[in-house]
Amino acid sequence: MSTSLLLLLVAIIGVIGYVAGSRRASVLANGKSSNLHSRPGYYGAYVGIWATLPAILVMVVWNIAAPTYINSTVRGEFPAEVQAESAATQNLAYGMIGAIARGLNLATPEEVAAIDAGGDVRAILAGKGVPLADQPQPYMIAAAKHLNEMNATSAMLLSVAVLLVAVGGALLAYRSIAARFRARNRVESVILVSLIVASSIAIFTTVGIVFSMASEAIHFFTMVPAHEFFFGTVWDPRFAAAGSGGTSGQFGLIPLLLGTLYIGAVAMLFAVPIGLFAAIYMAEYAGSKFRSLAKPLLEVLAGIPTIVYGFFALVTVGPFFRDLSAQMAGLATGNYQSFIQAQSVLTAGFVMGIMLIPYVSSLSDDIITAVPRSLRDGSLGLGATRSETIKKVILPAALPGIVGAILMTASRAIGETMIVVLAAGVAARMQLNPFEPMTTVTVKIVNQLTGDLEFTSPQTLVAFALGITLFVITLCLNIYALFIVRKYREQYE
Amino acid sequence: MNMMNEAAIEKAVDQKMNTVPYKMIGKDVSVYYGEKRALFDVNLNIRENTVTALIGPSGCGKSTFLRTLNRMNDTIDNCRVTGKITLDADDIYDPNIDVVELRARVGMVFQKPNPFPKSIYENVSYGPRIHGLARTRAEFDEIVASSLQKAGLWNEVKDRLHEPGTGLSGGQQQRLCIARAVAVSPEVILMDEPCSALDPIATAKVEELIHELRTNYTIVIVTHSMQQAARVSQRTAMFHLGNLVEENDTDKMFTNPDDQRTQDYIMGRFG
CATH class of the missing domain: 1.10.3720.10 (MetI-like)
Structure with a gap:
């Protein structure tokens, strides 16, 4: 399942959660809004937030962690003589595997069969718009297939996990709705946190800029003495x-x-x-x-x-x-x-x-x-x-x-x-x-x-x-x- | 018997006030803000060395009338004044009259104390400086001291004349503004609800000051407080919906007004 489709599903679950949550709150209110701690919309928003926010967090974390894991697994499967080479060569090999993997995804089953039979991988993939720098070595094709498999598994697991978290979150939040439940305060604290995050982004960016410049500048000052730079007149x-x-x-x-x-x-x-x-x-x-x-x-x-x-x-x-x-x-x-x-x-x-x-x-x-x-x-x-x-x-x-x-x-x-x-x-x-x-x-x-x-x-x-x-x-x-x-x-x- | 007595006193007061000459004469004064008319042909005369109070419910035009007396309405966009206002014999809306000179003769104290963000000394010497009333340091010192004395502020601030005027308390700030107005030696002082931002003690001080100033200056004061009008003024004018309802001696106004609307307002039936 693609990421955008997954996001859409999560959003739909969120909307359903919102509607269900506010309905339930209205029912609890029994026609008298003073029975509730907050307005029904807040209960809905509470359920909606629980449905979407944790699911999106899982998605973000997964999308950072999974590629790293897959990368290291594939590299671990390199033949011993490749592992002995320099890091740059290994990076090249991994890049090529990635390209082959993309090409294999585009290729028809017949073409894949041809590749397995020892056909001209470079020519076949070039026909798919994936250029390769060199004729790949046999281990690369196996690694590329493994890469594809792992990616597919990861995507499937991600979909399941995200949907589970979304539905689970929505259900949990839905069940916690009660007349005296302080939904408004909870929702407002979520909004507060998002405001804080937004305002700190600018600050962290500034700090990041300073650090990136500072490290290069320090590098420069190891080559040219500071006094020659600051007081030099030429x-x-x-x-x-x-x-x-x-x-x-x-x-x-x-x-x-x-x-x-x-x-x-x-x-x-x-x-x-x-x-x-x-x-x-x-x-x-x-x-x-x-x-x-x-x-x-x-x-x-x-x-x-x-x-x-x-x-x-x-x-x-x-x-x-x-x-x-x-x-x-x-x-x-x-x-x-x-x-x-x-x-x-x-x-x-x-x-x-x-x-x-x-x-x-x-x-x-x-x-x-x-x-x-x-x-x-x-x-x-x-x-x-x-x-x-x-x-x-x-x-x-x-x-x-x-x-x-x-x-x-x-x-x-x-x-x-x-x-x-x-x-x-x-x-x-x-x-x-x-x-x-x-x-x-x-x-x-x-x-x-x-x-x-x-x-x-x-x-x-x-x-x-x-x-x-x-x-x-x-x-x-x-x-x-x-x-x-x-x-x-x-x-x- | 009692009735007769009261009537006699009333008459005596009336006569006493009626002998006082006019300082300013307003004839058929109307004010327009754009299309909207705020004052309708007001005929109101201000007597010399008298405190005249302008009262009336909010939006009745009393502040507007006050501001026509030194042409402060000129500073408001699309404000237009018709009719005639004289100060002594001069028509103050005559194109030949310099508004700067007019405002030196007719000073103003505002609703909220508005000292300049300068020292107390500079606040008071500001007017004399722009009008060239003094040249040497000693002359300025003299004006500042006497103005602050007249405003009853001297003893409180004489040791800190060079501290910022904004650091004083609200009541002191308002008296500083009065000193600032007095320093230019005006003939008339206009006060637009001068005590509305002050506590009762500061208000009492300012009212006492108004009493004292009356001997040297003609004072026109806008106020929302009927008690204040009764305490400080000799003449009272009542405005309603842009019209002058009644103008009379303060004593008569608060005991036996001519107009029913004045009666109602004073009794708190509207406003």
Whole structure:
């Protein structure tokens, strides 16, 4: 029985359990709902949960355990000379057995007979769309048959077990229904558990990400000393030439970090004032009609993929700055030599700033709107103008939240990649001229991880060290932002 | 005999109040929120250095009328005011009148204490600062001290002027808001249910304060509590469904009102 059919059956049992459970509860209630501890639906849900949840758990556990068991059994049956080979060879053999097993399932009985008679297994299976790398050895066909048998047995046992558990669970729960039985509390605790599971998934994923990055990063630091990475001023991860075998590159983080912070700072320079002003206008001055139109429009900016901003930078903004600078230089010195390069810190920062405007404005708008109306009235009632009210009462009250919003935006700026690739180039340079190209940590991560890779060289592993550095920086920024927001939140409560 | 006596007293009070000049005059004041009309041609005059109480059931328009007196209704979208309101001789809805200046002359205290999230000192000096009433540190100190004294809060906060105003108790916060309003030296102070969020002891203090403020300021107070109206005011105006039902001396209003609806409301038959 296939898994989906089994799931369907379990679901049907669950529904039947629900209906039966609520019926029985209704009967027990005897027309007077106060006789019952909970509403009939809760009794139904209780039976339904007992019918489905344990059965699904059994299915999950079985689907994890059974393949492992079958795998080890099949491997245990390998001939002694194969078992003596390396793990990689054994894996290849097992992969081939799996392929044969799949092919045998597809083959007609005549074809199976032909294979048993010593026919060309490779050709027959190729006709079934299962390609084999090599002509299989005889023991493999036997093993494949055994594999198929075990799989079939496992599937059958699973079906029986799951159905038994489902029906059994439903019956048990059904029998436990009584007038004073606290079905509602039980059902609600199941819901509570599922809520907890859902919220912990995100946390565990974060922890998992950190660990996976950390292990690779540690691997990197065994090859390149940490101080050379963190304090190195040259980024030159030469890919080792064939045969040289040495780790001849230099992996200085400083130029990349400087580029990241520089471009991020330029972006914030554009995004923060514009975003904040827009937020103040939206929250304090704009009429409700204009606001309901303009706010979603502004937020559409946030939905544009960053690669599109990258195009914009590459095709429009970069050349515009270059031509503008050429004209300016021409007017000033008579020499039409552009001093802003098409790919530059300025271009990337400017376009990234535009991308960040909706983040700043939308977050700040929410924060400004959250300042209680009573504070506004208090200030206006004293004869302050709107602008004085905003400057002296609303912004100070909203400041912690706004700072938090800006820090969160900054961590986005630091993580941005596509705009930088297209607008500021990939040259890792250490300089402070905003009109020259620079690059960032994220761009170099992409660079190091594109192409054919071997995960043993520092040239590749450095990406993980960069990644975890970036992660720590943005994490600190976010934690600090949260801290600020928390610390000052009670101010006007 | 008794009846005559009462009538005589009544008349005396009436005459006493009737000699007081008007500070603000409201003529045919109507207020619309969009299509909905909230006030219907209200004619109500506010006497100088008098506490005028506005009473009436919820939604009767008393707060709306109060807010027309310093144009706080301007801050509400699609609110429209017609009719004429004067402060002394100035039409306050005249386009030439600066609303900022008007609100400096007609201060306001709100239902819920709303100190700014700043220090006590800054709360009080806020108004003088924006209106340029003081220049040196000493002048500000002087205004802050005298305002807090007038609000009866000085002794409680003089040692912690630079702690946040939000850290005070509810009653202290409301008196801080009164000090804040007084600091601008307004002529009229509007109070919108100033004690509704306070406990009885804090309420008593605020009422006592209102009594004292009356010598220097004209006060208009909206209240839900009939006892409070009787305790603090000399004149009372009763609103119902957006209409002014009756306006009279408080003593007369609570003993022998002219209008049946006032009688019913005071006796607790509706509202």
